[in-house]
Amino acid sequence: MTATLTDRYVAATLRRVPDKRRPDVEREVRAAIGDGIDARVRQGQPAADAEYAALTELGDPARLAAGYAGRATALIGPATYPAYISALRGVCWTVLPVVAAVLVIVYRAHGDNAWVSISRPIGVTLTVAMYLLVCVTVLFALVDRDRDRGAEPAAGAEPWTPDRLPAVAEPRPAGWGDVIGVGVTAAVLIAVLFLQRTVSPVHDSAGSDIPIIRPALWDFWVPYFIAVLVLAVVLGIVNVRLRGWNRGTAVAATVLALVGTVPLAWLFARAKVLNHALAHGKGGALVTSGSWIAWLAILLIVVIDGAVLFGVWRNVRAEEGMPRAS
8 A cells, every 4th residue: 555645744753753642643643634634625625735735734744743742841852762762771781781790790709799799789780870871861962952953944945845755664764873872882881991990899908909801801802892892883873874774784783793792702711801810819710711600791692692683683674674665
């Protein structure tokens, strides 16, 4: 079935409205369009021309959606809010489990009992979560304000017409919200790598901080992993320019994920990631290849990597399976 202009207009409006409000907004928009069409048909105008005129009178669906939400009084408007929630959810599900798992491993390896190893990381993880919330919110608020300014029509610009409506089946293009999510995750991980060299939850007998990551990894592996993170951000920018995932970028993402996670899993399996000084000479799981710490870390890597790649290839299948407007 071919979507009507009304269907395309409603779809363009709803994609900028939060999910919870979409049913009510759809009813109101369709009612307004129907009233406009009926009034013009009663005046003798053809139905197709009446529909076109009614949509033209309503104006740009982006502005209509902003009007429903009162974006001017919101920190993050409806056009940006879905991407904001998606980015925040992705960052938290990626960063927070890693922070919590690493802290549990460090405290346990340091000799603390199970209760301390589980309870202490909770406070640190909640603190990291608050910083993530603030950073992501500020970034999206700035993006939303810039979007609002960009939405103002330029002097002499052509008025909006229904001819500009996208097809209903047009997939949602990759946006800067996706890049922000990847960028914040990469920035947090890189900052943690540098910060742990001077600030650590574990101290030696003299009270000095003990780095969590083995200092020898800075000779090659740490710069290598930082380069992988930067390339992930670059790939996100490429997707924005291409307006969505395709098989080429999905393959690139898969290769990038593997060149990052396979060496990391190997390093964990060989007990070469965590600083052996954390065990105060007691060795244990930190210096034993194939220990429970290694298997826990590898499991976490596989789960996160699998979830990310599943999402990437699901987007590719959705893009390829979407019918295109003729």
